[in-house]
Amino acid sequence: MDNPTDLKYLATHEWVRIDTDVATVGVTDHAQDQLGEIVFAELPDVGDSFSQGDDMCNIESSKAVGEVHAPVSGEVIEVNETLEDEPEKINSEPYTGGYLLKIKMSNPNEVDSLLDAAAYQATLG
Amino acid sequence: MVDPRKTPLYDMQVKMGGKIVNFEDWMMPVKFEGVIEEHKWTRQHAGIFDISHMTEFMVEGPDAVPLLKTLMTNSVGIGDFKAQYNHMCYPDGGVIDDLYIYREREDKVRIIANAQTLETDGKDFNWIKDHIGDFDATITDLSLDRARLAFQGPETMKLLNPITKADITQIKRFNWIYTEVTPSPTSPTSQETIPIFLSRTGYTGEDDFSPALGSFEISCDNKHAEALYQTFLDTGAKPIGLGARDSLRLECCYALYGHELNAGITTIEAGLGWVVKEKEGTKFIGQEVILKQKVEGAPRVSVGLNLLDKGILREGYKIFKDGEEIGYVTSGTFAPTLEKTVGLAIITPEHRAVGTELDVQIRKKMKKAVIVKTPFYTRGRNI
Structure with a gap:
């Protein structure tokens, strides 16, 4: 699966879709492939705040725990509740139905520090 | 540094799309199609496991x-x-x-x-x-001269018996034979038959003592390993990785060395008192401690857990009762057949009763778990 070019990325395999001051966050196709079948997503609560780079939540596959870092600072305004019953959506639709949460950004300038699709692809070697 | 080792089936497994990981310094496939899919396939059909690292x-x-x-x-x-x-x-x-x-x-x-x-x-x-x-x-x-495979699942008899010289439906559980396998036309060998050691044992729980439902473990000379693997796969059984091997054994509560068992855990603490027999005229090493624990009870006991809150149990998570630390998780997984999060744990004996609610610390949060009867899965009967 190609990494969509309209998204921004972290080298730690998170993606972000920026819509004015709201960032939708998920994990990349590469990340879900490395973890294997996701069986549980431990998402934060709406209202939780994070700084860029914080451990924000965990997604767990049958064999491993993957830490998800906050790509930008801000407050969680929505979590993807469908993942509670269908965490496997992170595998099947990593860039769409398998998104994790939405953050209201407190510092939109942080977006400049994120990678574009080509730069992220380059980190995968 | 010495490179991790490869089994005689490594090249075939890479070609078949196995995702290779380092397990105990062996390069082994953790999965082919997917851990959960392979787990369910083994429970419903039959799977082939490379256990040549043993x-x-x-x-x-x-x-x-x-x-x-x-x-x-x-x-x-x-x-x-x-x-x-x-x-x-x-x-x-x-x-x-x-x-x-x-x-x-x-x-x-x-x-x-x-x-x-x-x-x-x-x-x-x-x-x-x-x-x-x-x-x-x-x-x-003989470890490096021979390859080892497991052929497990309810369809094993149906798929394996036609290609073995012996009628393997006659082999009772915990019995073994030497026999020969007829290689499939696509398998890389010019041999007319492949001699094997075949034992009706396994690590998946897919055996119920009846002639029709048996699973097997096999070993053969290295030079026949690829031909035997190909022949087994050509029966319609699927290759299974270490991931499903682990979740299958955990549903049956089979101990895994390094987790439920180690140099710091006794046979009795691991809940395996049935493996201990006093022998007339001979003492085995460790007997004094083990027999004493078998009679008087051990300082710790092994229990099965079902996580009531959402999450996954993992090895090393601490277990608490009323705020007091009483033990830790030795293995945990999402059990595909049961669709529950289960785990094995070693705890102090006073809280061992089935139905006891405990807290498991998962990262920063305490989650509720309950002690359940083991095994979690027995062929045809779930918790």
Whole structure:
């Protein structure tokens, strides 16, 4: 699966879709492939705040725990509740139905520090 | 640094799309199509597991059985062509390894034991060798000369019996034979038959003692490994990785060395008292501690857990009762057949009763778990 070019990325395999001051966050196709079948997503609560780079939540596959870092600072305004019953959506639709949460950004300038699709692809070697 | 080792089936597994990981310094497939899919396939159909990373020894000589009686916790007193699960222990009762013995004759006993890392390589072999002393016996390491496979699942008999020379439906559970397999046309061999060691044992729980539903473990000379693997896959059984091997064994609550068992956990603490038999005229190493614990109870016990809150149990998570730390998780997984999060744990005995609610610390949060009856899965009957 190609990494969509309209998204921004972290080298730690998170993606972000920026819509004015709201960032939708998920994990990349590469990340879900490395973890294997996701069986549980431990998402934060709406209202939780994070700084860029914080451990924000965990997604767990049958064999491993993957830490998800906050790509930008801000407050969680929505979590993807469908993942509670269908965490496997992170595998099947990593860039769409398998998104994790939405953050209201407190510092939109942080977006400049994120990678574009080509730069992220380059980190995968 | 020494490179991790590869089994004789490594190249085939890479070609088949196996996702390779380092397990105990062996490059092994953790999955092919997916852990959960492979797990369910094995429960419903049949799967082939490469277990060539495990170790295999032959103990021979007039004193083969008397020697093993001094090292093994179980009776060892089995007939020819029978298999028996055993532990070898240190004097303090801590487990060196869990293994199977397969008696061929009074003077010839095969052993199949766990894989060793590069660091622990030779652990079991040397332990046995170093205890031969005055016994008239020898031990040979066959590990790297032979490949080992498991053919497991309810369709095993249907798929395997047509290609074996012997009628394997006649083999009872915990029995074994030497037989031959007819290679499939696509398998890379010019041999007319492949000689194998075939044991009706397994690590998946897919055997119910009836003639129709048996699973097997097999070993063969390395030079036939690829042909045998291909022949098995050509029956329609699917290749299964280590991920599903782990979740299948955990649903059955089979101990995994390094997790439920180790040098710091005794056979009794691991809940495996049935593996301990007093033997007339012989003491086994560790007997004093183990028999005492068997009679008086051990300081810790093994229990099965079902996580009531959302999440996954993982090895090492701490367990609390009323705020007091009472033990830790030894293995945990999402159990695909049960669709529940289950785990095994070692705790202090006073809280062992089925139905007891406990707290498990998962990262920063306390989650509710309950002690449940084990095994979690028995063929045809779930928790």
